[in-house]
Amino acid sequence: MNLTAYNQVSVPNLMYGTAWKKASTKELVQLAVASGFRAIDTANQLIHYEEALVGEALQALEQQGVRRESLFLQTKFTSVDGQDQRTPYDPAADLTTQVRQSFESSLTHLGTTYLDSYVLHAPFQRRGLGAADWEVWAAMEELYESGKTKMIGISNVAAGQLAELCEKASHKPMVVQNRCFAALGWDKQVRDICQAQGIIYQGFSLLTANREVLVDPEIRAIARRLGAGVAQVIFRFAMQIGMLPLTGTTSQQHMKEDLQAEQFTLSADEIQRIETIAL
């Protein structure tokens, strides 16, 4: 199944994340695509991601007949604050130039002429949006208008910041990517804005940020009823409430399980219970 944003661009409803894979990135991306993933998330940020190795995997997959157009590729612009000394653009350049250089470097790393989604890794400040955010967003809007990326988005964004962006930007984001805490109603405030605005909400750390939920007796009972794993219940819950979950599993078995989450159906009562389980 796909999710469709307000600009009518669609994304597969489960995405493979490539953070922290280091030298295994190429092999794991190939394995993920062979297992059935069609959406890949990375970032032009060497501290956490090996974008160039994602590109090597894509090249190998292309040789095996997996066409670029059959995949959804998403990467991110990470500001100097989120980089080490290996900044993939001139850190002394103005922000507009930094975004353009980072984007071109991502295209080179990934061996592609366009992206499906280009995401601002994080706003420059915790509350509200400042001049730096608006300059970067304008540069990203320019990339979107040029057709070099089919979507633009923002990550690690607070509800107030997202509301401001939606209100004032020429192009509001088509995707949001946030860490999803069950204790915040699975990021309910931000998800509600996304739903109202036709923005695709991508959730990460669904398992790792919610360890107490994974051992909750009610979740375990639901998993038993479905004959599923707890991780599958969480991913299916996410899908049923309209979220696009990310998984970065390193296990082929877990890749299969995560993809199979779509085959289960939670009841309305179960959805409501999980949504409020940590509140």
Ligand SMILES: NC(=O)c1ccc[n+]([C@@H]2O[C@H](COP(=O)([O-])OP(=O)(O)OC[C@H]3O[C@@H](n4cnc5c(N)ncnc54)[C@H](OP(=O)(O)O)[C@@H]3O)[C@@H](O)[C@H]2O)c1
């Ligand atoms: N925008 C941002 O700032 C940001 C920040 C963090 C992450 N992300 C993105 O989100 C992606 C996912 O990151 P994440 O934080 O959600 O965590 P993750 O790195 O994917 O970790 C998921 C954990 O869940 C386990 N797991 C997955 N499927 C499982 C299953 N079926 N059964 C049991 N365990 C399972 C994995 O273990 P196994 O490896 O053993 O399966 C792993 O320990 C990243 O790769 C990245 O692309 C973005």
